[in-house]
Each structure stands twice: as C-alpha cells, then as structure tokens.
Amino acid sequence: MNQYIGELTQHLKKLSEQDAMDAISYYTDYLTDGNINTYEECVKELGSPNRLALQIRADVSINNSDSSIPQKFWELPSIVILALFASPLLVPVVISLILVIFGAVLAASLMVLAVVLVLILTFIVFLCTTVWGVTNITGHLFESIMVLGVALFSLGLSMELYPLSKWLVRKLANWIQHVTIWTYEKCLRYGNAEGRVDNEEI
C-alpha cells in the first residue's frame, strides 16, 4: 500500500499541495479501511496509480477552471486526453472523443494563425509603403502622399487587429475549455455510475 500511495503522490505533484494532500489522505484512509495491503490488491481496487492520478487531476482541473487560477489553455485538454486513454472506455470511443478535442484545438489554432498572418501582413504593408513613400517624396509627391495614406491605413488596421486577435485567442481558449469539459462530463465523470449490474467492478 505504501508503494501505491508513494507512486500516487509522485503522479499528483502537479496539483496544488492542498489538492494533492486531500486526495492522498482520502485514498490512504480508503485503502487502510478496506484492509487493502499489497500493491496488487490496491491496483485491483483502484486501478494503476497513474490512472487514478489522471482521474484526480482531470477532476481538479475541471472544477478549478471556473475559478481565477490561471491555466494554460492546452493543459486541460491534455490532461483530459490522458485521462480518456486511462479510462475503461472502448478504444474507438476514446479515439473519437480525442478527435473531437483535437479538432477543436486545431480549428482554434488555425483561426488564430490566420488572424496573426493578416496582422503581420498589414504591418509589413505599413513598413514597405512608409519606406517607399518617404524615399520617393521628392520625385513623386502625389504618389508618395497616396502611399503614405495606405501606410497610415494599414497601421490603423493592424492596431485594430491586435486587440481583436487577443480577444479571439481568449474566446477560442475559452471555447476549447468548454469542449473539453463537455467531453469530460459526458464520458468520464460518473461514467461508471449505472443501475447495478452484478458483474466485475471496473
């Protein structure tokens, strides 16, 4: 049992100290009360320490995601994907769920990339037109004024686009969290709570 709890503790290192301690003390109590002593018995009762840790981490991440604790947007999807792999769900189901999450992340990333590209392009246009306008101002006055106008326009556009892209990134990150939480709630949390069946415990 000590070895099992030791491994669980290792896998829970990424949690806050309080969350990790709560979980460890719960499962230490659980195994002691159940008189579950050997490592093999522990695995039979609760699954591998790694799998149990992933389940705990996914649950803690989901329940903390509403709070103000800052989280990198890929952290939650990656924990949930790992937890899905560790879950007793059928492989095709797991794969399709992971594709859902992956698709959401990919779509969001592509949208962000597109906006960033447009942003960069507008800025390049600003730089080129400014340089051309300034260097040719003596020879081609009217063209230069027009080109400098374009330069100012693209500067304005990129300044508009910058907060817009930041907003978009935030929105998309939020949306990915929602897709992930949805997948988690549908499939993992209490996924095994069913009307009683007298077969072997998962």
Add this chain to the structure above:
Amino acid sequence: MAIKVATKLLDGCVLGLLEQEEMYGYELTKRVQESINVSNSTMYPVMRRLKSEGLVDTYDESFEGRNRRYYRITEAGKTQLEEVKTEWMTFKSGIDDLMGG
C-alpha cells in the same frame, strides 16, 4: 443495457445515506455500491465537490491510532436532498405512467 445515473441523482443518493448516518470514505463507497454500480474511484470526486459546495462537511475521529475522516450532511445538504427527492419522485411517476409501472 444499464441506465446511467445522473450526477444530481448520485449526489442525492450520497446525501440520503449521510442523512441516516455519518460515514467514512470506504464505507460510503461500499454502501453506494450495494445499490448502484459505481467504480471504486468515483466517490472521491463526488465527495470533493459536495464538500466544496457546502453540502457535506468532514471531521476527523481517531480510530486504531490514526485519524479517520468522516463525512456528514450539512443543513444546505439536507435542503438539497429534499429538492432532489421531489424532482426524482416527479420524474419517477412520469416514467411509471408511461411504462405502466
């Protein structure tokens, strides 16, 4: 095919058990498993959430030279239990009517 138990119902089941008596984690898991099929690791997240929502609280009591953590229902938990019970009775009678139970 097994019928999935919704989160709210599982909460209700736990609160119902705790209203009868205070229990520790292992005991609670085994009692729930007498009636519905939940995996052994299902109850920790449930209890964690019920505690953070203030529906249950915990206290430690010494047992065989160590501290054992017990769960007990709070007043808010009792109110929630009544709500779930009412909703469940309405739902149950609706299903019974349809299925001719």
